[in-house]
Amino acid sequence: MSKETPTSLLHVHSHYSLLVPNPNARTLAISSVPDLVQAAAKTGHTAVAITDDQLLLDLGELFASADQQSIRPIPGIELPLLLADTQTEIESLS
Numbered sequence: 001m002s003k004e005t006p007t008s009l010l011h012v013h014s015h016y017s018l019l020v021p022n023p024n025a026r027t028l029a030i031s032s033v034p035d036l037v038q039a040a041a042k043t044g045h046t047a048v049a050i051t052d053d054q055l056l057l058d059l060g061e062l063f064a065s066a067d068q069q070s071i072r073p074i075p076g077i078e079l080p081l082l083l084a085d086t087q088t089e090i091e092s093l094s
Contacts, residue, residue, distance in 0.1 A: 007045070008040070008045050008046065008047040008048060008049055008074065009045075009048075009049065010049045010051065010074065010076070011049070011051050011078075012036060012048070012049055012050055012051060013050075013051065013052055013053065013078075014031060014032060014033045014036055014050055014052055014058050015031060015032055015033075016033075016052045016055050016057045016058050017052045017053040017055070032061075033050060033058045033061035033062050033065055034061060034065040036048060036050065037062070037065035037066050037068075037069050037071065037073075038065070038069060040069075040071060041069035041070070041071050045071060046071055046072060047071055047072035047073070047074055048062075048066060048071055048072070048073060048074065049073075049074035049075075049076055050062050050073075050074075050075065050076065051076035051077060051078050052077065052078065053078050054077065054078065054079060054080070055077070056075070056077055058075075059075055062075055063075075
């Protein structure tokens, strides 16, 4: 018998992601941070990651909730990359 390695999802959005309009979003996040942490703990995860869109408003809730559930918090953020002519931007700064 092999022992399963605990896993954690690393791309999870909370309700804070709704604060940033994203026309490319494939899903809507409607769960609060404490609810996400509690669900992770109930399903046997040893850690939980929250990676909201362009916001870090959830950090306090993430760490407090993870501490209450005795699991490891993994803070993250999803930032868009702007593909532009970087040479033009550099020249305009000099």
